[in-house]
Each structure stands twice: as structure tokens, then as C-alpha cells.
Amino acid sequence: MTSYLPPAQRIWWKMPVGREEIVWIAIALVWCLILFFMMPFWHVYGKQNLSTEAYQTTPAQFGLKVQAMIDQYTVRHETEQQIPVVAPPAGSDIYMLGRLWQWWPILELEKGQTYRLHLSSMDWQHGFSLQPVNINMQILPGYEMVLNITPDVAGEYGVVCNEYCGIGHHTMLGRIYVKE
Numbered sequence: 001m002t003s004y005l006p007p008a009q010r011i012w013w014k015m016p017v018g019r020e021e022i023v024w025i026a027i028a029l030v031w032c033l034i035l036f037f038m039m040p041f042w043h044v045y046g047k048q049n050l051s052t053e054a055y056q057t058t059p060a061q062f063g064l065k066v067q068a069m070i071d072q073y074t075v076r077h078e079t080e081q082q083i084p085v086v087a088p089p090a091g092s093d094i095y096m097l098g099r100l101w102q103w104w105p106i107l108e109l110e111k112g113q114t115y116r117l118h119l120s121s122m123d124w125q126h127g128f129s130l131q132p133v134n135i136n137m138q139i140l141p142g143y144e145m146v147l148n149i150t151p152d153v154a155g156e157y158g159v160v161c162n163e164y165c166g167i168g169h170h171t172m173l174g175r176i177y178v179k180e
């Protein structure tokens with residue numbers, strides 16, 4: 001039967017449904033319900049959840065906290081923009097800000113130590129993407145996101161901006177070092 005012809009029997013919706021069709025509808029329904037309930041379940045129990053903490057802030061307030069850390073714990077400067085490399089003590093609150101178009105400052109952490117990483121934006125939306133471990137956070141002005149992090153592999157990590165933020169988006173790169 002083709003769909004561009006009128007149905008042979010006008011009251012087709014009163015015809016009995018085939019057994020296979022019932023089975024497929026049941027399978028589809030069960031699968032829909034599984035997917036539906038997985039959303040709240042995984043939101044609560046999934047290990048992918050990064051931040052359970054977010055605070056209101058302002059770019060000015062957040063900037064002061066970042067600067068206070070930089071003033072206290074800068075160990076050297078790197079890159080042609082002379083970005084400070086900051087080595088805050090293990091277990092402390094550490095800060096990184098996103099702005100057009102950089103991540104500021106560079107952090108130098110110790111392997112196996114836990115830090116509270118605070119992230120916010122100075123202007124508009126940026127995406128904090130930590131590579132190669134692929135941790136992603138949306139960074140917005142006015143919101144301070146806090147992640148408890150314990151780096152377990154030493155090395156150099158890149159921070160890429162993964163929300164399009166204008167003409168210099170592709171140059172918005174940052175760095176985190178993890179020392180043995």
C-alpha cells in the first residue's frame with residue numbers, strides 16, 4: 001500500500017494492531033522510560049559531575065582575589081605576554097580567570113595535592129576546557145564556579161576556550177603545570 005492513496009478501509013484506526021507492532025511499541029516505550037530516568041539518576045550519581053558549588057560574584061571582586069593570589073605566590077613569568085606563573089601552597093584556594101582573550105594566570109600545582117580551583121569570567125562567556133583530560137566548564141561573568149581538584153598525573157596541561165568569544169577566541173589558551 002502506498003501512502004499517497006487513501007486507505008482502503010476508511011476507519012483504519014479501528015483495525016486491530018499487529019502483535020509485532022505492539023512488541024515494538026512496548027520496547028520503544030521501555031527504552032524511552034530508561035533514557036528519561038537515566039537523566040536525573042546520572043545527574044546525581046554520575047562521576048562526571050564537576051562542580052557542586054557556584055557563587056555569585058562580580059568581575060571586580062573576582063579580579064581582586066585572583067590578583068591577591070598572584071601578588072603572593074608568583075614564581076616567574078612566561079610567554080611573550082609575561083603571564084605570571086603562580087605556585088600556591090597545596091590545599092589552598094586557587095584562581096583562574098577568563099577574559100578576552102586569555103586564561104590568567106598560569107598555575108603550578110603539586111601532584112597528589114587537592115586544591116579548590118575558582119573560575120570566573122571578566123567579560124562574557126568562555127569555556128574552560130582542560131586538555132588532555134577533557135574537563136569542561138562553562139565560565140560566565142558574575143558566577144564563581146569552584147572545583148575540588150587533585151591532579152594525579154604530572155605534566156603540562158593546556159586550557160582551551162571552547163565557547164566562541166570573538167575574533168581572538170582561537171588564541172585564548174592557558175596552562176596548568178603539575179609537578180611531581
Ligand code: CUA
Nearest residue numbers: 126161163165
Ligand atoms: Cu574565550 Cu572563546
